[in-house]
Amino acid sequence: MKTIAKEQLGQGLARLRQPILPLVRIVQFLYLTGPFERVAPILAELNEPVEMEAVAYPEPQALLAPYLPALARFEQLKHPELAGFCVLDENGTELDSHTAIELMVCQEILTQELEAINSLLCGPCGCALCCVGPEADMAQEFFEIPLQAAELASFPVPRIDSPESRGSDPYQEPPLLVGGMPFCQGPTALYHWHSHWSLILPRASACPNLDPASGGCNIYPNRPEVCRRPQIFPYALERTPEKDRPGLPAFMARRKLLAIWDCPYVRTLQEEIGLYAELSGLEPIFRENKG
Numbered sequence: 628m629k630t631i632a633k634e635q636l637g638q639g640l641a642r643l644r645q646p647i648l649p650l651v652r653i654v655q656f657l658y659l660t661g662p663f664e665r666v667a668p669i670l671a672e673l674n675e676p677v678e679m680e681a682v683a684y685p686e687p688q689a690l691l692a693p694y695l696p697a698l699a700r701f702e703q704l705k706h707p708e709l710a711g712f713c714v715l716d717e718n719g720t721e722l723d724s725h726t727a728i729e730l731m732v733c734q735e736i737l738t739q740e741l742e743a744i745n746s747l748l749c750g751p752c753g754c755a756l757c758c759v760g761p762e763a764d765m766a767q768e769f770f771e772i773p774l775q776a777a778e779l780a781s782f783p784v785p786r787i788d789s790p791e792s793r794g795s796d797p798y799q800e801p802p803l804l805v806g807g808m809p810f811c812q813g814p815t816a817l818y819h820w821h822s823h824w825s826l827i828l829p830r831a832s833a834c835p836n837l838d839p840a841s842g843g844c845n846i847y848p849n850r851p852e853v854c855r856r857p858q859i860f861p862y863a864l865e866r867t868p869e870k871d872r873p874g875l876p877a878f879m880a881r882r883k884l885l886a887i888w889d890c891p892y893v894r895t896l897q898e899e900i901g902l903y904a905e906l907s908g909l910e911p912i913f914r915e916n917k918g
């Protein structure tokens with residue numbers, strides 16, 4: 628397991644210590660209590676430094692500007708009939724539209740913010756754990772990278788797309804056989820499963836886009852969605868298609884922030900991740916994925 632010192636995580640750590648959600652709450656409050664129809668004019672008014680107990684924002688307007696499209700969802704607070712989704716609590720009871728919209732804004736804004744923070748934190752670690760198969764001493768026989776169909780072309784490896792693969796999933800017992808062997812004993816390949824596509828990385832393998840010399844990703848600007856999300860991610864809402872209502876996609880309220888303990892920067896920044904979660908109104912959950 629690689630380790631990394633806080634001092635090496637400069638820019639990513641600075642962003643983690645200045646979470647955007649407290650500023651987002653100010654925008655929400657001003658929108659609800661003011662005569663505004665749109666959110667954009669509120670940002671124009673936030674042109675003075677904002678100081679809170681735990682964190683200072685010298686330029687709130689500039690910090691909020693990249694989130695304006697997601698902030699515009701607050702306009703649904705005055706027009707809840709436009710929300711177009713529903714949020715359920717863990718008992719299956721539908722939450723009021725105000726709470727539902729607030730949680731959706733939280734999920735969307737933290738997804739955007741944490742994509743940038745994770746990228747800044749990963750770079751200095753010199754680690755490629757997310758891009759390789761299990762090491763010899765790990766319990767797992769393979770790691771899976773779920774992909775969308777439009778992302779497959781970036782992976783120059785064989786494709787397994789058969790009636791048998793489409794009737795199976797990677798964790799089914801007995802496992803899918805390819806050429807008479809369990810699929811995970813074969814080479815790195817793309818598999819079309821019952822519900823999705825994924826890249827399967829067997830033991831001691833690596834993603835074909837990992838540059839062995841630099842340890843970097845050869846398709847970094849176009850890397851798939853799932854590669855943009857390690858290893859701290861928001862879980863304010865979970866998509867639950869099985870609970871969809873007619874014309875309304877359903878989500879479950881979770882109000883958590885997940886951080887994966889296998890990652891060196893997560894171990895180094897446990898305290899800061901906890902504070903980031905608290906300031907964002909979420910419960911931090913640390914868990915191990917690999918090993």
Ligand code: SF4
Binds near residue numbers: 757
């Ligand atoms: S596409 Fe890039 S970031 Fe994603 S697993 Fe492969 S090398 Fe890693």
Ligand code: SF4
Binds near residue numbers: 757857889
């Ligand atoms: S485990 Fe963490 S540091 Fe290692 S590649 Fe994944 S995100 Fe980067």
